[in-house]
Amino acid sequence: MGGLRELAAPFVVPGPSGVAVRDRLKHLSAGDEEVLRLVGDHLGGLASRDLKARCAAGPDHDSDAWAERKRVLTGESSSRWAGSITKATHDQWGLARRAQLAHVQGLEAGVRTIEHRLSLPLGQKGGKGAPGGYRSRREWFAKSRRLHVLEDRLRAARADWRAGVVHVVRGGKRLLHTRHHLDAAGLTEPRWRERWEAARRFLAADGESGKRYGNETIRVTPDGEVSLKLPAPLAHLANAPHGRYVLAARVAFAHRGEQCRDRVSANRAVAYRIHQDPVRGRWYLTASWTISPATTVLLAAARANGLIGVDTNADHLAAWRLDTHGNPVGRPHRFDYDLSGTTAHRDAQVRHALIRLLHWAKRHHLAIAVEDLDFTADKTREKHGRRKKFRHLISGLPVARLRARLVSMAAELDIPLIAVDPAYTSRWGAQHWQKPLTGKNRKPSRHDAASIATGRRALGHPIRRRTTPPRTHQSDGYGHRTVQAGAGTPGREEPRPRIPGPRTRCVQPDAARTRATRTPKTVRDIRSDQVWAQDPLLLTE
Known part of the structure; x- marks a missing residue:
């Protein structure tokens, strides 16, 4: 670091x-x-x-x-x-x-x-x-x-x-x-x-x-x-x-x-x-x-019910809802806009995307976390050299227009806005969240992962999914390994329960009580019983 x-x-x-x-x-x-x-x-x-x-x-x-x-x-x-x-x-x-x-x-x-x-x-x-x-x-x-x-x-x-x-x-x-x-x-x-x-x-x-x-x-x-x-x-x-x-x-x-x-x-x-x-x-x-400035809520009050993390891009807003522990809830949302054409058309596109985002936040009574972006010193060719596409990309981001619109529209709906430092949100979000959340029916993009990183930073959590235990004591004696589960979450220290029956395809219902005390006569791979396989990502409700 x-x-x-x-x-x-x-x-x-x-x-x-x-x-x-x-x-x-x-x-x-x-x-x-x-x-x-x-x-x-x-x-x-x-x-x-x-x-x-x-x-x-x-x-x-x-x-x-x-x-x-x-x-x-x-x-x-x-x-x-x-x-x-x-x-x-x-x-x-x-x-x-x-x-x-x-x-x-x-x-x-x-x-x-x-x-x-x-x-x-x-x-x-x-x-x-x-x-x-x-x-x-x-x-x-x-x-x-x-x-x-x-x-x-x-x-x-x-x-x-x-x-x-x-x-x-x-x-x-x-x-x-x-x-x-x-x-x-x-x-x-x-x-x-x-x-x-x-x-x-x-x-x-x-x-x-x-x-x-x-x-x-x-x-x-x-x-x-x-x-x-x-x-x-x-x-x-x-x-x-x-x-x-x-x-x-x-x-x-x-x-x-x-x-x-x-x-x-x-x-x-x-x-x-x-x-x-x-x-x-x-x-x-x-x-x-x-007008009199709207009463600004405390940061702790804005975090009380969780929030929506938003990642700003050149053609869309990537958003994901997070609970109070920083866990993503539901599926990611994408609010597209087209910045081609006249100024009035571009302004209308940004306004319509923000309306959909704010109505979603209003329905669930959530705050919105956004990146405090400022590309004033990052658009020059002296800084990025031949990376013309990247310079055009950051130049096309509607940062000032979106910021002004979002602040005024959120104030009308009484939706708190939390601004966070944008440093490393895209990189760390993709590193720690994109792959774990990828499945057969859901393939989040880097922008979706960056929205999670933005929301976790606004909630005061680290972006990493897991914290490493102390080197001198690689166990749970110094605290739980994950930062997702709260201190009062029931069963957060126990392994996944083993439910005997047809689901396991190897244990009979009447053998559940004697199996834990019986010594096996042959050496078997313990992973075949699927008893101690811990959930790789512990998420709270």
């Missing part, structure tokens, strides 16, 4: 701190859409200017500079629109700053890996946690050139980090680069321009408790009427008092609609965002608010 890394302790995952629901703005008139475009374009231009000012300030930005930015925007919009713009700008700059630091750390890890492999002789095998040398001189030369490229990128990224320079694109860098590859994307310039303008519009407003319906800028009444406060230069477009514009569309959130109406009626803060889907030609309204 000297070469293994230290394992983190399992913990109960806390619930979400906020929710968001979305509904389509149906039956908008042509005038409504034109007003939304004008307001979004005007506020998007202000947001672009504010982002430029925020990036120019860098890390030296303080509250006084923030107040000055807000005063500049207030004259061309309103104080509440200006507050929403400056807050969104500050969050976007902070996200870019964190992504820049992660990029620097990734480049540093790549440089260290290449330098280590270049220092080793050609063809030398690697050890645990350390890659070996390159296979050929040609590969060694190619990696030496790549090392210089990464070092140049690292120097530039470090210089930007020290100077506080971040590179942010409102609308998205991917969509910006698509402008130069319209043929490959299957777009014309007008279609691309429509998507670009839709992505750069700003129509978002933060809520404020105590104000009417929880938001003075974008307001939604309990009956679904939507109105927004127009910026000062567009106040002449108002169709309602106090410079407001009321849309013809009504919203009725199908999910959490009752909760949203309760908050609106109580004048509690609700944030809104209006955005356009140019591909479908639709407008949507997203409402979001914070």
Whole structure:
């Protein structure tokens, strides 16, 4: 065990701190859409200017500079629109700053890996946690050139980090680069321009408790009427008092609609965002608010009735139910999903797989144990070399999407989640559980065995099926050999009982009493009586 890394302790995952629901703005008139475009374009231009000012300030930005930015925007919009713009700008700059630091750390890890492999002789095998040398001189030369490229990128990224320079694109860098590859994307310039303008519009407003319906800028009444406060230069477009514009569309959130109406009626803060889907030609309204974190149960309480161990894979979830002693119960379950196609299709596939898993756990009142996966540093080609299929495999795992979905959906059903360290679960699960559970009618896969390993780690049991007795006393004097049977399990120390009769095909019913005391006259193989053959895997009910 000297070469293994230290394992983190399992913990109960806390619930979400906020929710968001979305509904389509149906039956908008042509005038409504034109007003939304004008307001979004005007506020998007202000947001672009504010982002430029925020990036120019860098890390030296303080509250006084923030107040000055807000005063500049207030004259061309309103104080509440200006507050929403400056807050969104500050969050976007902070996200870019964190992504820049992660990029620097990734480049540093790549440089260290290449330098280590270049220092080793050609063809030398690697050890645990350390890659070996390159296979050929040609590969060694190619990696030496790549090392210089990464070092140049690292120097530039470090210089930007020290100077506080971040590179942010409102609308998205991917969509910006698509402008130069319209043929490959299957777009014309007008279609691309429509998507670009839709992505750069700003129509978002933060809520404020105590104000009417929880938001003075974008307001939604309990009956679904939507109105927004127009910026000062567009106040002449108002169709309602106090410079407001009321849309013809009504919203009725199908999910959490009752909760949203309760908050609106109580004048509690609700944030809104209006955005356009140019591909479908639709407008949507997203409402979001914070919630009190769900009460986290104790780890011992989550383990009380056993749990379901889950192994996450690129195309399915492998799950197996375990009792409190860590024994697999019943048969393994597999929840498939297909991550090909559009983003909406992939998201729906993950959601449907999680629904089936959660309903199964809810029926049996069980917690769910999942691996705390994070492949941030494990996707680079410097770490895995030529193993392109493996890199594509771990890149395709829906880790972030599945984690966010599972936490929010489990909180709604009051199902505890236990996160465990994912180290060695696949390897040790296959080593200790795949073969013993394989039979004529059941052939578990490595993923099924990994789900057992995940569940046993969440229960606090070792993954191994058996514990070795002390070398000085190879018997049961120091404790039972197996870790499956509990201390109070009846008959856990006795061998399998011998039932005389036709089942044994060698012992008559009336000879059961005299056979144990009679001395055999001939030497026979004791295994032929099938008396002392102990069950190779003691499982409790």
